[in-house]
Each structure stands twice: as structure tokens, then as C-alpha cells.
Amino acid sequence: MSQRIGGWRVALRLARREAWRRKAQTVLMLVLVCLPVLAVAAAAVVWRTADVSGAEGVDRRMGTAAALVSGSGTTAVLQAFDPDSITSWLGEEEHVSTEEEVRSVLGSERTLVPLAQEYLAYETRRGRADLLVTQTELADPLTHGLLRLTDGRYPRTTGEIVVNAAAARRGPGLGETIAVMRSGSDGEIRTELRVVGIAESATTRDRPAAAVLPGAVGAPDDQPRWLVGGGPVTWDDVRALNAVGLFAASRQVLSDPPPDSELPPEMVSHAPVDETTVTALVLVTTMVLLEVVLLAGPAFAVRARAQARTLALVAASGGTPAQARRTVLASGVVVGLLGGVLGVLLGIGLGALLMPLAQRLQGTWFGPFEVPWTLLLVVAAFGLAAAVLAALVPAYSASRQDVVAVLAGRRGEGRPSRRSPVLGLVLIAAGVGSGVAGSGAGGASPPLVAASALLSVLGMVLVVATAVALVGRVARSWPLAVRFAARDAARHRTRTVPAIAAVGATVAGVVTLGIALNSQQAADERDYDPQFAHGYGVVQVEPEADPSAVRRVVAGRLPDARVEELTGVRSDSEAGWTEIAFQVAGEDLMVQTTGAFGTQYLVGSSVPAVTGLDPAARERADSALAEGRVVLLRGSEDEAGEGAAAVDLVRAVVRVSDEDGTPRDGASVEVPATTVPAGGQIAPAAAILPPEVAGELGLSVGPTALAIAPTVPGTAQADLDEALATLPGTGVLYVERGFRPDDSVRILQWVLAVLGGVLMLGGTLTATFLALSDARPDLATMSAVGARPRTRRRVAASYALVVGLVGALLGAPVGFIPGIAVSRPLSRGDDGATLLAVPWPLLAVVVVGLPLLTAAAVGLCARSRLPLVARID
């Protein structure tokens, strides 16, 4: 045992000296190990700081109070330790909780401070917007922590208010008057308050928020809530509060929860471990580890080769293969330890630097700076593992090297193994099988799809050596620099293979994700159902709304817009709720509608363009309406359903439900009908009635919506929304813009391309510059036989090209395997059809563009001075 440790001690000492002696190489290794550790460590620090948990979160919820007690609306409830997670109502009758009930449970000496938080509206410069208003005794010490005053002072009277910066940006600021609106059953109450301070809410950063003294903006609608002062509120207290219909978030219970056995059985959560998340985590970790190992691999291979002569001499004087192996592995240990520690420390620093930027992107306030040491230890261990794994293959090659060949100064390696490509192909086949099995129509299996990704990439890694040898063999007729690069790559496989494999794995990952994203987007586009004609905007209006006011608002922002009133049957009238059934042979026709026009039944003598009917259908519908026929609109989903056959004659039956909800038949009339396809899957309205039919049925008819002809620019919409919100009885403006690919997809594709580029550049650069330093004697020879200085650049660019192109060409097809496997469940439609949308431009960029770009960059950056044969010996 001690002998073994002793062996390691020598190996580690050698490795440490070697690391110091070859500083540039060591820095390269360190960078490769350090960077991923650094990135993850920085992310972990930001994440932990952004994540407000435990005592921090409690302060934000209840200030300095011992508990936040709230009424439930009934007389008995159950809750988990945190009432925000699981609750249950046991009582049947309605009940409004009182302070006395709280005191009866917790003791009469406790301080209770009412706290209400609700969304009201306020007047902004452009119209109105939501405002999160906190009503509480702002001077009471129990409320400390709910708000943070940045300017001015807290309100002292009910006529004063503090707002946060987000609210002040859009509306009145410090010293001005703000109007806050509460809408209730009996209309809207408007309160004007003076802004005396700017205070940030502990809960939101980017949404408008404000705080006032109790009663300043009327009585809250919600159940009453109190901040409870005094000693800790125990779990038993919480249970006692539950028994009288009160929920309680207790500081003591939340900070130090009792064992789960204390919970009522209904309140125990059985959240299943999310299989997909775990699988994704395992897959990502494995792939990152693999990528780091492959990227760092060439550096370790070169170091092992630099030591080859020493190791051969050791072997010649009786050293064992194990000793040789250990010497190389020790390099991994030294670099891994150093890289891990350095990466974590730099990551903490980077996290601290990134914090302000991250805060700007986040809607909630971050907590104090936090360093998750345990997590960082795991990350550092990851760095160590990556370095040791990267040194593994060079270590084994070193222990098996041909001593005679090394001592004779022959460079290069033996033939590639015959077994590994076979095993590689078997793994790739297994990856295909796993992908097919995991993405079948029977249901997707994330572990099988993940296995497909891992198996095929590992398979590819095993095939690389053979591919490189093959490229060396076919290089015969290639230009000199490329031929030299290809042959040299084939001769130094321990150096080239991991670099090419790293590029291949990167490309495979990019292709996989690219196919998945693209296919999902294609499926979304396929499944997209427009609400009405493309480019139109629609604002629904209630009977009390003033359509001309809407016109004025629209005209103010969009002077050129054509606004058309849509007339329809008002379902909600004084008589009750009106529905019209269209019957054929006594049976109601079932029609689905989106209700986009504020009514199910349009009334008019022609079809409005906004319905989006195709021209033929619209012409048919127009002439039908002119003849006094009812036009029935049917979406493709209705067509597929029952009663799809064309209908000639229907009986329109008016049903009015009274307040009890019991429908009674009203007027009914037999009318000729024409059925036209609505264009989309679901029709925007069920029917268009000629005005005389509507009159015959005695329906309440009026404007139900306004259609704005194309096109409302996206930039104007926010303004219009805020302005329309001030008009009573006016809905929001919906503009049919067709399928809009999620911005995140495009951003993700960019991120993928850039990440792919960075990793490819990393892999290519390491391999190229290691190769160049290895090729010094060859370059010197070339110089002696008359090579131009730029030959070195050409050789460098060719190296990059060989590494990048071979990697990309191997990786791209491999990426298709998990890519298709992922895209199948993502794109499966209702009919079971799947889509495969290959992002060809992304593929072209990654497979052709990036290698060429990298080669060009390397060619430009490489020194053009050729080494000289210092002494021709």
C-alpha cells in the first residue's frame, strides 16, 4: 500500500515539475479545465443569490412579523407548512375571519397589523395600467422588510402613497398626484393620492407597485390578512388557526419545518421526481464532461508524448507500465486540482461581476450575495474528474508505447485499433434503436432518447480514429499543406482524435437541438389556428362602450387605419343570456367558435373581410345573405365532426336563460341556410344572420367589436392597449399576426450557433497549435527546401480545416439520430403525424461555414515565420 502511495508521490512530483516546466502547455490545459468550471460556478453563484429562500423569503413576505395569518373564507381549513403550497377547505359555509378569532387562538396580547395586497389600476401617462397596492400600517415595525424606501418618505395620512420606480416611470412621480381606481360591483371608485416617496416592493421589481395606509384606497376585496407580532407561532398554533378557518405562514415553521409526519395526510405532497428534468440533467452533465475531456485530451496527449522519451528510458531501465501510466495520469490530477480550484474562485468573482446585469434581467429582487460551497465543491470535483479522464487515454498509450521506436526517434503511432470502430458502429446502431424505441407513437421515453444521444456520440468518438486514418490515406492528391495536415493528423491520433471528437460532439449536439427546435416550431406552425383574417386587429366592445371613442383612440394613434364596426347578436341582455340553436330535423347543430368578435352570431347583409373567409366562400356567403339566407360558418374541426353535410334549411331557435340558468325557448323561425367553410380549424362566429332574420327573432343587435384593417404595427400596440384600457366596456386589442415563431427559438438557434462556434474554435485551436508545435522539425525542413514563410500559415489553416471538417462531417449525421428521436414526440400532431424540419442553414453554417471560418481565422493568426534548423546536424 505504502509502496503504491510512494509511486504516486513520485509521479505527482514529476507532474508538478513538468507543469511548471511547460508553462504554456499547462496554461492551455488549465484554461480548458477551468473555463467550464468557471462558467458553472458563476452561474451557481448568480442562481443562489437570485433564489430567495428560507429566512430571506420570509422577511419579504411578512416583514419582521412572527406570522402572516389570512382568512380563508370559510370556518375550517387544512394547510401544509407553507399555506402557499397545499391547502384544503373543510368548511362549507362562508365566513369572514376577524381579529378576535386570531387573538382567541394566539393570545390577546399579540399585535395584529392588517396587511392587504391587491391589484388595482392607476392612470399612466398613456392610459391606465395595473398597480400592486399594499395597504398596511407602514410605520409599524412589523412591516419592516416589505418595502425599501429609496426616496422621499412613507405616507403619514391616507391621502398619501409611495410607489416603486417601475410605477413612477410610467405614471406620476414623486410630488405628483396619482389616481388609483378600484372597480367594484357598483362601478369604479377613483382615489387621488399624493406621491410622497419612492419605495421598492420586496416582491416585484419590474411591475408597478405602491403602498398606502389602510383605508386609503377603499376596503380590500380579498380575505383579511394580518401580520402577527410577538413570540414564535408554532406548528400547533398553525393547526389551531386552521381549525377556525385561518391560514398561517409562520416564520418559525417555514424556517425550521417540523418533520413531514406532523402534516395531515392530505397535505403531504407526492410530487413525483420529474423524469425529464433528471434525464436532461444527466445528459447535459455527461455531454459537458465528455466535451471537456475531449477538448483537454489533445493537450494531455502532447504532454505524454513529450515525456515519451523519458518514459521509454524508464521502461528500458526496468520501469513498469503502471509507473508510466501513473506519471501521465498525475498530470491530470495536478491540472485538474489546480483548474478546479482556480475555476471555482474565478467563477465566484465572475458571478459577483455579473450580478448587476442578471438583476436587470430579473423581475424580482435578488437576495444578498450567496456562495453555494457544497455545490461548488461538486463543480470543482467535476473539473478534476474531467482532467483525469482526459489524461486516461494518453496514460494507457504511454504505458503501452513501443520503447524501441521511441528511443530510435521514430515519431507517430501504430495502426488504429480494429475493434474500436466496430464497437463504435455497434454503439451508433444501438443509439438508433434506442431513439426509435424512445420516440414511438406509444409515448416518448426521455431516458431512451437521452441514451440514444449518448450512445451515438460515444459511438462516433470510437469511429473517429478510423476516419482520421482513412482521411490520411485518401489525401494523396490533395494540395501539399492539406495533405501534410491530414497525414500528420493520422499519424498523431492521440492528439487529433479527441480534438476531432470534441468538434464532432459539439456539432452533433448543435444539430440535435437545431432539429428539435425547428421541428417543434414547424409543428407549432402547423397547429396554429388564426382567430380571423391575417393582419386585422379586433377590439371587442360591451353594450355600454362607445364605439366612436374607440375610433377616436385608434385614429389618434393610427391615422390611416380603417375601422369597421362588427354588428352582432348581444348575448347578454336584460332579458337574460341569449343563445341561438340551429336545428336540422329537430337536432341542434354543434358548432365551435372562437368568439373573437364578441358574439357568436354576426348580423349583416354582407360578410366582413375580417372573418378571413376565402374569396369563393365569401362570395357565396354574400349572395346567400342577399337572398335572406342564414350563413353557417364551419371550421375544419366541425367539418370533420357530425352533421358535416351541407345544410339547406335550418330552424333557428332562440333560447334565453334567465337568472337561474334555466333556458326557455324564445322565438323560432325556419330559414334557408348556406354552409360555408370558415377557413380555420374553428370558426370565429357560428353564423351570420341577415338583419331581417335577426329582427324576426327579436334579437338584441348592436356593435360587438371593432375591426381594424391591416395592419397595426407591433410598436403601436402597447400604446393602443394602454389608451383603450381607459375606455369603459372595451376589451383588449387582439391583432392576428399569423404564426409568430417564438423569439426564444431564434435566440436559442443563435446561441447554439455561437456556442457551437466557440467549442469548435476551442477544439480546433488546441489541436492546431499543439500540432504546429509538434511539427516544428517538419516546418524547419520545409523551410530548408525553400518553403515560403506563408507555408506555416497554410499548414496551420489546413490543420484547422481537417480537424473542423472531419469533426463536423462525423458529428452532423450522428446529431440526426437523437435529433429525429427528440423531434418526433415534439412534433406529433393530433393525427399522430410527425414532422422533421431540418434547419439546413444552421447545418450549413456549422458543417461548412464554421470549419472554413475557423481555418481562415487560424491561418490569419498563425505566425508566418518558419522555424529554422538551428544547427544542421
Next chain:
Amino acid sequence: MNPVLKLTDVTRIHGEAPHEVLALRGISFEAHPGELVAVMGPSGSGKSTLLTIAGGLDRPTAGSVTVEGTDLAGLGQHGRARMRRTSIGYVFQGFNLIPALTAAENVALPRELDGVAPRRARAEARKALEEVGIADLADRFPDDMSGGQQQRVAIARAVVGERRLILADEPTGALDTETGEGILQLLRARCDAGAAGVLVTHEARHAAWADRVVFLRDGVVVDETGADRVDVLTGPGAR
């Protein structure tokens, strides 16, 4: 007859004062077509410096170097590289073949570097390999050849493309006697065919293949006894 190589008052100082080393001090030297000149002298006498300067790999501190009438000092890096591709061939003790290239490709290297189409360059290389007697090894890689074979490839590389100046630095140093004799025979043959050869060696019996022997000591040319300095040692048949 014009000399292929002409060194006039060449001085080469390595390093800077006070640590400067005078490798060559005012050497004048000529090699004519069809002539093989042996340069002999003890270690550190400046033999190798002489060769690197003659081949344009290094530049003299003072003096001029002319190859086939072109002054190397007047050429830039590119021009000197071009001279090495077209006029000057090197043969090294360590062969200095590129292991990633086959024998034919190694020989074709200067031609390809000169922009000759690979197919034509390879054809010329095969011819050159034929002339050194190893045409059958054209597609072998250097690691799969013996030392003598590798040196023949190196000589083929030095002469391919009708280059008229061959600079050989201890070409037999890494070979056994018999193989070494073969290599020298080959060099002699190339010179007899019209090239000018400069052979750096420290073995007297190799000098026997030369038309003329130049002795160097401490950076100056001395006479055969090694005692007196010889200022001018030019002209054929001065042996």
C-alpha cells in the same frame, strides 16, 4: 567558368558584444560546376555556419554570397526561399525527411512548394528517385525505410528540379561505412553530371571523393597543414 557558389569576405558574428562569437571571419570561397568541395575542420570551426550561409538559411554579418550569379544578401526572405526551391539543395546528417509524406512526396516537396502541379512534381520526383536507385520505394513512408534509403531520398530531394548547388552537411554521419560510401558515390555522380557540391565532413576518407578540400579553423580557411591562414582559396584544381 562561372562559379555556382561564391562567398566573398564572409563574416558571421553570433550574438552581441561582449558575448559575441565569431563563427566566420572573412571567408572567401567558390564552388564551380562539376566540382565537389569538401569542407573539413574540427568542431566549432564554422563548417555548419558556412553551409547555412551558403544556402541562404542564415545571413552573413558582412561579405557577399552569390549563387548562380544572384547575390543572396540582396534578396529578401522570399527570394532566398525561392533560391532554395530552385537552385540550392540541402542534404542533412539527420535526413530531415517529413514523416507524414511518402518518399516521392518528400522529393517532390521543393517542386510543389514552387507551385508545380502535384502530378508533374511527383513525376519529376520519381525520376529523381530512379537516379538515386530507389524508384521502387517511392510510396513508402520514411519510418518504413532504412537510414541509407532515407538519405538517398534526401539526395533526390536536393537535386530534383535541376538544382545546381548541393550542400551536404555530414550526410553519412548517421550511416554505416558501406552505406555512407554509397551516398558519397551518389554525390560525386551528381557533381560529375554538372552540379556543384559542398560536402562538410570530418572524416578524411570522405574528403577523398572531393576535388578539393578546404580546411576551416576558428572561422578562417587554413592550409592543409592547418597551420597557416590561406587568404584566397579559389579556382578549380587547387588541391
